Amino acid sequence: MSDLIPIESKILVIRGQKILLDSDLAVLYAVSVGRLNEAVKRKIKRFPSNFMFQLNNKEVTDLKSQFAIAKAGRGGRRTPPYAFTEQGVAMLSSVLNSERAIQVNITIMNTFVKMRELLLNNVKMAEKLREIEDRIDTQEMNTIIIMDKLRTLTNPAQKTPRKIGFNTKK
DSSP states (O other): OTTSOOSGGGOEEETTEEEEEHHHHHHHHTSOHHHHHHHHHHTGGGOOTTTEEEOOHHHHHHHHHHSOOOOTTTTSOSSOOEEEOHHHHHHHHHHSOSHHHHHHHHHHHHHHHHHHHHHHHHHHHHHHHHHHHHHHHHHHHHHHHHHHHHHHHHSOOOOOOOOOSOOOOO
């Protein structure tokens, strides 16, 4: 699997879901996009909308601006790409029956698991950081209170200074 493109860089978030595009999957599986989509369409019942969906025009336009995808009429795609969620990628292994497909699916599933673990670790780290900040804030407030008390102890209330000179009002 050393000839694979880095999968992490191909995972996008669209409609709030982590997905892989059909064109990226086709490269990974070493098949044409048409072949991949043809295999999926033959077994379309295995791909409900939470496993696979087709991008709308706005999403395609956004992708074109982010990644240099060919414009219509210049030899590019004629139809919007399909997006496969993690479950859809897992289902692809039952549609594409090659040794490479099995290896690619294992690699992709491991990548999704690693990404979830990283996200979970980031959440835990943020919680710990928040706890430390709260502790520091509490310690800081306690330090300020202690310093005020020390100041009052070391500098007792100043008496009003006596006036120098003669008192003429008697």
